[in-house]
Amino acid sequence: MNPLLSIRDLALRIGGQPILRGVHLDVHAGQVAGLVGESGAGKSMVGRVVLRLQPEDAHVDRGEVAFDGRDLLWMSEREHATFLGRDIALIPQNPMTALNPVARIAPQMTDVLRMHMGMDRDDALARALESLHDVQIRDPERVLRQFPHELSGGMRQRVLIAIAFACRPKLIIADEPTTALDVTVQKQVLRLLKRLQRAYGTAILFITHDLGVVAKLCDTMSVIHAGRIVEAGPVAQVFLAPAHAYTRALLAATPRYDRPGEALQPIPAALTEQLWNEARTLDTGAA
Amino acid sequence: MKVSVRFSFGLAVLLTLAVLALSAPWVAPHDPLEQDLLNTFQPPAWFETGSRAFALGTDSLGRDILSRLIYGARAAITVAAVAAVLAALLGSILGLLSGYLGGVVDAIISRLVEIWMAFPPVLLSIVLAAVLGAGLHTVVIAIVVIDWTRFCRVVRAEVMVQRSRDYVASAVTIGLPPMRILASEIVPNVVPLFVTLLSLEMGIAIVVEAILSFAGLSVANDTATWGSMIQEGRQYVRQAWWLMALPMGCIIVSVLAMNALGDGLRELVDPLSRSARR
Ligand SMILES: Nc1ncnc2c1ncn2[C@@H]1O[C@H](COP(=O)(O)OP(=O)(O)OP(=O)(O)O)[C@@H](O)[C@H]1O
Numbered sequence: 001m002n003p004l005l006s007i008r009d010l011a012l013r014i015g016g017q018p019i020l021r022g023v024h025l026d027v028h029a030g031q032v033a034g035l036v037g038e039s040g041a042g043k044s045m046v047g048r049v050v051l052r053l054q055p056e057d058a059h060v061d062r063g064e065v066a067f068d069g070r071d072l073l074w075m076s077e078r079e080h081a082t083f084l085g086r087d088i089a090l091i092p093q094n095p096m097t098a099l100n101p102v103a104r105i106a107p108q109m110t111d112v113l114r115m116h117m118g119m120d121r122d123d124a125l126a127r128a129l130e131s132l133h134d135v136q137i138r139d140p141e142r143v144l145r146q147f148p149h150e151l152s153g154g155m156r157q158r159v160l161i162a163i164a165f166a167c168r169p170k171l172i173i174a175d176e177p178t179t180a181l182d183v184t185v186q187k188q189v190l191r192l193l194k195r196l197q198r199a200y201g202t203a204i205l206f207i208t209h210d211l212g213v214v215a216k217l218c219d220t221m222s223v224i225h226a227g228r229i230v231e232a233g234p235v236a237q238v239f240l241a242p243a244h245a246y247t248r249a250l251l252a253a254t255p256r257y258d259r260p261g262e263a264l265q266p267i268p269a270a271l272t273e274q275l276w277n278e279a280r281t282l283d284t285g286a287a
Numbered sequence: 288m289k290v291s292v293r294f295s296f297g298l299a300v301l302l303t304l305a306v307l308a309l310s311a312p313w314v315a316p317h318d319p320l321e322q323d324l325l326n327t328f329q330p331p332a333w334f335e336t337g338s339r340a341f342a343l344g345t346d347s348l349g350r351d352i353l354s355r356l357i358y359g360a361r362a363a364i365t366v367a368a369v370a371a372v373l374a375a376l377l378g379s380i381l382g383l384l385s386g387y388l389g390g391v392v393d394a395i396i397s398r399l400v401e402i403w404m405a406f407p408p409v410l411l412s413i414v415l416a417a418v419l420g421a422g423l424h425t426v427v428i429a430i431v432v433i434d435w436t437r438f439c440r441v442v443r444a445e446v447m448v449q450r451s452r453d454y455v456a457s458a459v460t461i462g463l464p465p466m467r468i469l470a471s472e473i474v475p476n477v478v479p480l481f482v483t484l485l486s487l488e489m490g491i492a493i494v495v496e497a498i499l500s501f502a503g504l505s506v507a508n509d510t511a512t513w514g515s516m517i518q519e520g521r522q523y524v525r526q527a528w529w530l531m532a533l534p535m536g537c538i539i540v541s542v543l544a545m546n547a548l549g550d551g552l553r554e555l556v557d558p559l560s561r562s563a564r565r
């Protein structure tokens with residue numbers, strides 16, 4: 001079966017500096033694809049290109065981003081916008097800043113429904129109420145009348161998850177959706193995400209640096225370093241038989257529940273040095 | 288909802304000024320232009336030599352100070368309201384476009400603002416007065432022409448800050464069209480700042496009106512304004528200091544009130560500061 005989202009050889013530069021160096025990535029319908037890598041590897045940038053939220057000075061050199069057989073990268077802005085919210089949605093990283101501080105929750109939840117589902121105000125409100133139930137928010141009527149600053153971080157992230165799922169999109173891009181939350185809330189939110197994903201058969205591109213979360217949540221995973229995918233495959237396969245030295249190093253640097261006593265290994269400097277050299281060779285080769 | 292003392296003070300002064308301005312012909316005890324040459328330089332009533340007939344005394348021509356102050360409020364509040372609102376609208380719309388659209392539009396508007404601000408404002412108003420003739424409308428036009436840049440710059444900067452906010456990106460990712468995003472995400476977040484600027488501008492307009500009157504550029508001599516009263520009182524400051532002190536007091540209180548009003552209004556329209564005060 002064709003993947004729902006297929007990224008081929010995506011290369012992007014900002015001010016001449018290569019950020020993505022030929023990214024390949026597939027997300028299949030109804031599956032969760034993890035994208036892991038260290039800070040600055042380019043994880044968020046991949047998600048931003050799909051949503052066309054890359055910085056204004058970013059320049060896409062080459063590549064293809066196919067969604068449902070359509071090329072998102074080169075279609076007009078207007079056409080691309082018709083996918084947003086309806087077919088592709090985002091769960092942002094920081095729930096504290098992702099809601100409009102001067103608007104109540106109700107309009108922020110109903111906007112997307114009225115926009116894409118052609119609902120009138122009352123229908124949209126009823127649906128919003130329902131989705132707040134869905135994300136297990138207590139007293140949803142009250143929450144709809146509140147302003148974002150009156151909600152806790154966990155509640156805001158639930159609201160954002162509800163907004164993302166509102167139109168039952170085919171694909172959700174979740175960019176470290178729980179890093180801004182504390183650990184116990186993180187677990188609840190991830191469990192909720194998984195439950196909704198299963199219930200609605202949504203595909204998720206799950207961006208994280210936490211391999212533990214990938215193991216629990218994802219079906220497939222890709223490891224990114226310096227804007228390159230160094231390894232990709234089904235989660236079980238990558239965890240049990242990592243093919244790339246960098247993946248092995250990442251795994252050795254991650255605490256594991258099944259081997260609590262084991263000492264964690266920092267990623268060897270020689271390995272990162274070698275990877276960066278490879279990346280630079282790619283850059284000169286392309287130029 | 289709890290309302291701060293400063294806000295109440297500001298609102299009270301503004302309302303008083305507005306009521307006085309509207310009802311000046313009825314509340315003023317005398318005609319502000321009526322001369323009484325037998326009763327010149329009367330001190331206010333609470334002085335020993337003061338008279339009940341002239342509560343705040345009379346000027347060099349025996350005109351009633353209280354009545355002149357009331358009519359002066361009329362000029363002040365008209366200028367403050369009309370000029371500040373026009374300057375605010377003009378500047379904010381340009382600032383909004385500049386900050387939101389960016390690119391060529393931004394470049395053109397920003398250069399215009401820079402060039403505009405290089406002109407000395409006093410010179411600009413003198414030129415305007417020379418071209419348009421003295422009068423309240425000249426004062427209003429001068430303030431709008433000079434002060435729109437103040438709004439344009441601040442609103443532009445704020446819009447650019449707003450544009451990079453996460454919730455604007457979120458609005459983009461749910462597919463809201465650009466004009467909707469401007470209307471529902473950006474403008475409401477600029478309103479608190481706009482309100483503060485507007486009331487500060489009203490204070491500034493009152494001062495500018497006084498300065499232009501003082502310089503004789505505002506209104507013909509037969510209209511009472513606070514600025515012209517200060518100008519006339521200046522000559523007699525040794526004999527009758529209140530001639531100058533009273534209109535100055537009016538200006539100071541009004542400007543303070545506008546500033547207080549601005550702070551208070553911002554708190555009222557901004558849900559964040561609203562909850563911070565709880
Ligand atoms: N607006 C920008 N201008 C210039 N460079 C940028 C910009 N945004 C990101 N970058 C660069 O792009 C690279 C990838 O950034 P990205 O945000 O995708 O990293 P990430 O993998 O998501 O990291 P993190 O885990 O810290 O979120 C980084 O080297 C960063 O410095």
Ligand SMILES: [Mg+2]
Nearest residue numbers: 043044045175
């Ligand atoms: Mg990131």
